Amino acid sequence: MSSIRVRAQLAGDTTTVRALMSHPMETGQRKNKAGEPIPAHYIKEVVAEVKGKNVLTAYWGPAISRNPYLSFQFTGAAAGDTLKISWVDNKGEADSTEVQVG
Known part of the structure; x- marks a missing residue:
């Protein structure tokens, strides 16, 4: 299952894309309950x-x-074209998904 939920709606010649990505997006500045820093973990690049x-x-x-x-x-x-959205994070993890423009 993808970490990206996306919808692409066509109105006239304009496509509106709405995407929600499940990711912790840690800054590296917070600390856990033991007082140790939580390592940075965030999306670096999103491509459509x-x-x-x-x-x-x-x-x-x-x-x-x-x-x-x-x-x-x-x-x-x-209408019917395929939109692909992908991301890569600072730890090298990546995900992508595809939806039809409608």
Whole structure:
């Protein structure tokens, strides 16, 4: 199961994308109950592609909240096209998902 839930809705020639990503997004500045620092663990890069064309690249850092929500719009997609969203974090973990534009 993907850590990304996404919806892509087409209205006219504009596609609105809403994505929710499940991720702890730790800054590295908090401490656990024993007083030890919790290691940084956050999404570094989010990429969205349609028909092999990049429509969004977002570079994130530790200041983004846990389970981040991302919303953006772009033009050039048609109903039925496949939108792929993927992320990579600072520990090398990654995830991606695909949805149909509708």
